[in-house]
Amino acid sequence: MTPAPSTRQPWRFSLAVAIVALLALAICARIIQLQVSDKAFLIKQGDARSLRHLGIPAYRGLITDRYGEPLSVSTPVTTLWADPRQLLGQQTHWPALASALQMPASQLEALLLGNRRKAFVYLHRRLAPEVAEHMLQQVQALGLGGIYAQEESRRFYPAGSMAAHAVGFTNIDNQGSEGIELAYDEVLRGRNGQQRVLKDRRGQLIQDLGVTRLASPGQSLALSLDLRLQYVAHRELHQGIEDNGADAGSVVILDVRTGEILALANQPSYNPNNRSRLNPSLMRNRAVVDVFEPASTLKPFSVAAALESGRWKASDTVHVDTGTLKVGRYTIRDASRTAGETLDMTGILVRSSNVAISKVAFDIGAEKIHDLLQRVGLGQPTGLQFPGEQLGVLPSRQVWRPSETATLAYGYGVSVTAVQLARAYATLANGGVSLPVSLLRRSTAPQGVQVIAADVANSVKDMLVQVVEGPRGIYRAQVRGYRVGGKSGTARKTGARTRGYLDKSYRAMFAGFAPANEPRYVVVVVMDNPRKRGFFGGLVSAPVFSRIMAETLRLNTVAPDRS
Numbered sequence: 209m210t211p212a213p214s215t216r217q218p219w220r221f222s223l224a225v226a227i228v229a230l231l232a233l234a235i236c237a238r239i240i241q242l243q244v245s246d247k248a249f250l251i252k253q254g255d256a257r258s259l260r261h262l263g264i265p266a267y268r269g270l271i272t273d274r275y276g277e278p279l280s281v282s283t284p285v286t287t288l289w290a291d292p293r294q295l296l297g298q299q300t301h302w303p304a305l306a307s308a309l310q311m312p313a314s315q316l317e318a319l320l321l322g323n324r325r326k327a328f329v330y331l332h333r334r335l336a337p338e339v340a341e342h343m344l345q346q347v348q349a350l351g352l353g354g355i356y357a358q359e360e361s362r363r364f365y366p367a368g369s370m371a372a373h374a375v376g377f378t379n380i381d382n383q384g385s386e387g388i389e390l391a392y393d394e395v396l397r398g399r400n401g402q403q404r405v406l407k408d409r410r411g412q413l414i415q416d417l418g419v420t421r422l423a424s425p426g427q428s429l430a431l432s433l434d435l436r437l438q439y440v441a442h443r444e445l446h447q448g449i450e451d452n453g454a455d456a457g458s459v460v461i462l463d464v465r466t467g468e469i470l471a472l473a474n475q476p477s478y479n480p481n482n483r484s485r486l487n488p489s490l491m492r493n494r495a496v497v498d499v500f501e502p503a504s505t506l507k508p509f510s511v512a513a514a515l516e517s518g519r520w521k522a523s524d525t526v527h528v529d530t531g532t533l534k535v536g537r538y539t540i541r542d543a544s545r546t547a548g549e550t551l552d553m554t555g556i557l558v559r560s561s562n563v564a565i566s567k568v569a570f571d572i573g574a575e576k577i578h579d580l581l582q583r584v585g586l587g588q589p590t591g592l593q594f595p596g597e598q599l600g601v602l603p604s605r606q607v608w609r610p611s612e613t614a615t616l617a618y619g620y621g622v623s624v625t626a627v628q629l630a631r632a633y634a635t636l637a638n639g640g641v642s643l644p645v646s647l648l649r650r651s652t653a654p655q656g657v658q659v660i661a662a663d664v665a666n667s668v669k670d671m672l673v674q675v676v677e678g679p680r681g682i683y684r685a686q687v688r689g690y691r692v693g694g695k696s697g698t699a700r701k702t703g704a705r706t707r708g709y710l711d712k713s714y715r716a717m718f719a720g721f722a723p724a725n726e727p728r729y730v731v732v733v734v735m736d737n738p739r740k741r742g743f744f745g746g747l748v749s750a751p752v753f754s755r756i757m758a759e760t761l762r763l764n765t766v767a768p769d770r771s
Contacts, residue, residue: 265360266398268382269426271375271389273435274468274649279375280389282361282382286340288331292320294354301352308346309355331355333380334362363389367435369477370442373493374433374647376595377480386491388431388647390595398426430649432468437461440759441473445733448752449475453740454716458495459752460630461760462730464721466653467634467643469592469627470729470760472496496590496597499623500734504560504745505697505719506581506619508636508668510569511553513580515664517572522553522667526564533563535610540566543698543744554671557695558680562618569617574608577616583659584632584642586624591644600624619697630732633719636672637693637727640665669693673724685720685750687758689768693727694720694753696745701737713737718749722757723769731757 271280288309295302302320306313309331316331323329332340340357347355363378365371376387384393402421441459449457461471478490492498514520531547533540546561556564569577582588587602601623605612615621624632627645635642640660643653672693676685685694697717700709716735721727733749733756742748 265382266400267361267425268363268378268398269396270428271396272428272430273433273438274430274470275434276430277435278366279371279431279433279435281364281366283364284337285334285360285362286337287333287358287360288335288340288343289356289358290320290329290331291327291354291356292323292329293325293327295320295352296324298352301350304350305347305352305355308350309343334360363480365480367438368481369479370473371433371435371438372477372480373474373491373495374431374438374472375480377483386595387493388429391593392429396426396429399424432463432466432470432647432649433472434470434763436763437471437760438473440763441471441756442475442477444752444755444759445473445475448733448735448748451741452716452735452738452748454735454738454748456494456736458498458626458732458734459756460495460626460730460732461756462630462634462645462732464634464637464727464730466650467631467645468650469630469645469647472627472647493594493596494734494736495626496592496594497625499598499600499625500701500715500717501620501622501699502624502629502717503619503697503699503715504562505629505695505717506622507557507560507565507617508672508695509580509584509632510565510577510617511557511671512636512660512664512668513577514553514568514572515667516580516661517576519572520553520568522671525550525552526556526561526567527551528561528563531563533566533614535566535614538611538614540614554674554678557671557675558678560696562614565617566614569613570610574605574613574616577613578602578604580660581616581622581632584635585628586622586632588628590625590627590631592627592647594647597627598625600628619699626732626734629717629719630730633694633721633732634730635659636665636669637721637730638665669721669724669727672720676720677724682718682746682750684746685718685754687722687754687761689770690722690757690761690766691724691770692720692722692754692757693724694718694750696750698743698745714743716743716745716748718745718753720753720757722761723766725769728764728766729757729760731760 268282270278272278302317303313306316319329344357361382365375374387376389377385378389379385384390441461445457445459457475459471459473460469463470472495474494476490478486527550528546531542540562542561542563544559546559551559551561551564581602587600589599603621612621631645639662640658641656642659643656672695673691674681676682676692676694682696686692699715701713701715703710716738719732721730731753733752735749738748
């Protein structure tokens, strides 16, 4: 008889069930841990491998002249880049790839091999979109991956070299490098946006997850420059340098009533749209960076200090004995033949007598002249906040020696910029009221400061009209239909390697205003080292002043103040 099977389970089966149950519990516990405890960590690790944040470039703000004419605009460009890691296994196709990218095969090979462990390397920066599109089509025809396009923008300067020194330019990364582009970089550049995407391990786009931050475009800037006057200043300065064989020059046109700079021209200049072979010396904005001794253009302020002191009146006279004056071991000389003349204050300016103005300075003391020069802005910041702007030098001494007093009175031992000189003359033309200068357009004139008594400023202003319009005036500075005031200056240049002045090396200047009855504009012309027709400011710079002032008045439809 066969025995019946046992109803009791073998111990092996129980052990197997227990093991399976424990494994199931362990798996469940691990799942719970991953889904609850380590969820944030796993999401972070997954995102690190697939989630990417792409920048959305913000368009740089527009720069215009005072009437909205563009001086600096942003144009779309395309940058091509590569992931060398994806291309290392396709070296047989590199020659064809180099041909598609229009670059030497050796250059492409060196670029990819030199960055073999990197995920990003530039191939071409800032291409025209149509050129980049053609290259990408050629690459796609080869069936190769690892080449990508990135949309960017670059700056274009419609005015070219004409406004280069004022506007400046940006570098290849669209950051301000010179001029207004640098000074107001934070305002112009805006803030880039951000886009979130999913990519696979090869860098291919899987899913666009949307924009996480919108791009904020930069603010636009309206400069005080008038593009019409900028062209006139650029053209006439260039012609003046050609005619006189000068090395360089600067022109500043300033609005007397608002302190706005309407033109800021320098020669030689450069083209900011093509800087492949740019000499850095051409980028120097001479009108705000170069300092020079103003020479006789400073005499009107010495006369103003004398009138302000109360010790001198406009009708008081100085006798010039021999045309020279011995001061210690120095001899002061007049460039014009003033020996034996008796000059009133107007005559001192008309004849530009170093001897006469020195005698006046000895009487009132250098401190009064120094104080007035400081009040009109010499040795002080102009308020432009322009990169590299120089303050010049206005020396201050406890005790002024006679030679120092004399040289201060006729504009030596002091250094200024063209913008500072223009601001000082605008103060005289504005009845002694000083305004801060600006390269940004102003909707209203700022509050001025009375730094010279109005009657003194107006008296000196009338004297400067005689300097140009009088019988022995600087006729080359005259403007048909308008009464003009101004003063020329001629300064010997100092050498970088010498301790004194150079022989036959000069700087010629003219500073003036018009129309004389109610001055609207100040123009300063500085010519560096003229050699062809002479070197005196009244001969070299005055004609350039006349042509620029005539066009400035005409373009702004200022009514003539004389028949």
